[in-house]
Amino acid sequence: MTPTKVMKHRSHNKFHRSMECKSLMVELGQSGLKPSMVKKAINAMKTSNEADVTSKQCADVLSEQRKQHKGKEFYGLIKHFQDKTLVDNDQYFFVDLCDDGCPKNIFWADGRSRDAYTKFGDVVFFDVTYMTNKFKMPFAPFTGVNHHGQSILFGGALLENEKEETFEWLFEHFLKCMFNKYPKAIITDQDKAMGNSIKRVFPNTRHRFCEWHIKKHEPEHLRPYVSRYSDFQKSYREWVNSETIEEFEATWEVIRCKYKLESNCWISGMYNQRMHWVNAYFKDIFLAGMSITGRSESINSFFDGFVNSSTMLNEFVVQYDKAVVSRRAAEEDEDFKTMNSRPVLSSVHPIEAKAGECYTRKIFDIFKKEWIEDNNNLTHETLSKSTEESKYQVGRLDVDKTYWRIVTFRYLNQVSITCSCAKYETHGILCKHSLYVMKKRHVQTLPNHYILPRWTLNARYKVGNVSIRLGDMNTENEVSTFTLWCVRSNFNKLIEQARDSPSEIQKLNTLLISLLEDQVVRKKSISFENASQGSCMGISQVDMMPQLFIRDPLGPTTTKGRPKVASRIKSPLEAPKRRTCSYCQGLGHYASSCSKRKADESIHEKEK
Incomplete structure (x- = not known):
């Protein structure tokens, strides 16, 4: 052998x-x-x-x-969060249990995610299409966009089902975790239960439907009209891309009558929900470009390679952390590039130079595209001109003037400029039309009020740093939860810096004793103590977890989880593959069993 x-x-x-x-x-x-x-x-x-x-x-x-973890997965999940709390005082997590110890819902967010929300929480993307764990519990991440335009996580949740009360529970805890700071806009799919919960918990937040999800629906619903009317596709696109609300409404009346759209068809349903997805209705709200970038698809890829459909619960949260660490490493790489490189300028104009100095490299690249387009292809016509205000129509010579933009330029105490394309209002970066007019009016620098701090390096994560003033979210009669969180973070940072010096610790302790003795009003002390506990709500409950009888979820059943007829599409990870015939393009069969193919072959044989 x-x-x-x-x-x-x-x-x-x-x-x-x-x-x-x-x-x-x-x-x-x-x-x-x-x-x-x-x-x-x-x-x-x-x-x-x-x-x-x-x-x-x-x-x-x-x-x-x-x-070894069978029957103890949920306990392992709790233990993971308990261990993290020992090293991250700002971590928040809360577990919703049934009376018998079966988990219903879990929400968590670490300290760095909460810090990121204070800077980038103006727009939140929420999606529940990523369902990859052993018990088929829907995974619901809250996502935002950082100063490099990258996706970042504000928190995650595992849910029992997708009912209104479940979403309401989740949104309330998310708001509590994030210092009761409401996002300006939230982007989701078209789930009705989700929308109703958003109305109740985020009454002043603008709710937008994800454009990616809508476009996934379009082909199947538009196919009958496209096959019947040769110009329907063009008319539909012009209607959806209307520049103003008035144009959108007028075009709707035209296509509704011309193509005989029924009141119960998908297109009519989308018209009834126009306030949630039509661009013309969102020109006054900042969206950080999230609605047009397939953000849902990118979040699915966020966790690819880390989790799959058989991932155990105790492994899921560990893999979640690894995915977050990898994304944060990518963010730090971009921070390093911005700090250690010079922007490549296309001109010597001081406006471009200041943009390169202030913006991160990725955001400057976006600005630069607008600036180069301004240099090469635009022209204008003056509509009106006075000492205080001038209006221009700006566009390309090879484009019909009906598609040109209206730019209003004012110069009183400072430069003020607006464009009908609303790129600055929605993206936070000046458009090529505005830059063109500023250059023609000899503006010598990029005004500071047009540089959003969230697109600059000042928004990067700094250990122990509190970047928002303490009074920003206070009222006359109440100190906000966020302010208390800032004070506690500064206090912890002070202890960490002084811990290696006995004399410094003694000095700090003496100062604290003096402050405590000066506290006359006991109510303030109690209020601060309660609020401090609230910033890490859920820890007190978690400390009791080992003493409770905790068991794993029962697993997917017909009475829990996603309804059979869901109001939104499934992600590619869970949606079944649809059989498509390569011969007749029909669904539900392959070419080998295509009846049309067999009939055609039979006719062909007879002709021979």
Whole structure:
């Protein structure tokens, strides 16, 4: 028997049973790798003469490791959050339990996510289409956009179902976690239960439907009209892309009559919900470009490679943290590039120079595209001119003037400029039309009030830094939760800086004693104590968790989770693949069983 075959005997094939190999398999498995990938990684790193490990051996080890957590996954999830709380005082998490100890809903957000919300919480994207865990509990991440235009996570939740009361519970805890600071806009899919909950919990927040979800619906609903009317597609696009509300309404009356749209069709339903998705209705609200960037699709890819449909609950939160760490590393890379590089300017104009100095590199690239377009392709006509205000029509010579933009320029105490395209109002970056007029009017620098702090390097994460003034969210009679959180964060930072010096700690302690003695009104002390506990609400409940009888969820059933007829589309990860015939383009069958193909072949044979 050759040496290579001897290694296949069980007595000689010991490597895969060694503690070193098993530990490596478990570690790679917890990183989200499948057994086949674990096998390749281990065999590539193996230096001994032992036989290669197989996919089955890897799968057996991972299965054995998972059995140790069977029935205790939810307890492992709680333990994970408890351990994180020891190193992150600002972490917030709350667990909603049934009377029998079965988990219903879980929401969590770490300190850095809460800090990010104070800077980038003006627009929030919320989606529940990513359902990848063993118990099929819908995963609901809250997402925003940072100063580099990257997706960032404000918090995550695992939900029992997608009913109104569940969403209401989640939104209330999200608001409580984020210092009762309401987002200016929230972007979701068209789920009715979600929309009703947003109305109740975020009454003053503008609710927009995700454009990505709407476009996914369009083909199936527009197909009958496109096949019947040759110009329908063009008319529909012109209607959807109307520049003003008046134009949108007028065009609707035209296409409704011309194409005989029924009152109960999908297009009429979308018209009734126009306040939630038509661009013309959102020209006055900042959206950070989120509605047009397939943000939902990018969030699905956020966790790809970290979790899958069989991920256990205790593993899910660990993998969630790893995904967040990888995204934060990407953010820090962009911070480094901005701090250690110079912008590449296309001109010597001081407006572009100041933009390059203030904006992060990614945002400057967006600004630069507008600036270059301004330099090369635009012209204008003067509509009116006075000492205080001038109006111009700006556009390209090769484009019909009906599509040109109206730019209003005012110069009193400071430069004020508005454009009918509303790019600054919705994206926070001046458009090419406004930049063109500013240059023609000899404005020598980019006005500071047109540089949003959220697009600059000043918005980057700094350990222990509090970037918002303490009084920003206070009222005359009440100190806000956010202010108390800032004070507590500064206090913790002071302790950390003084902990290595006995004299500094003694000095700090003496100062605190003096302040405590000066407190005459006991009510303020009690209020501060209660609010401080509130900033980490859920920890007191979690401390009791080991004493409670906690069991894992019952798993997916017909009475819980997503309804069979959902009001929104499913993500590609969970939506079943639709069979499409390559011959007749019909759905539900392949070309091999296509009746039309067989009939055509039969006719062809007869003709022969």
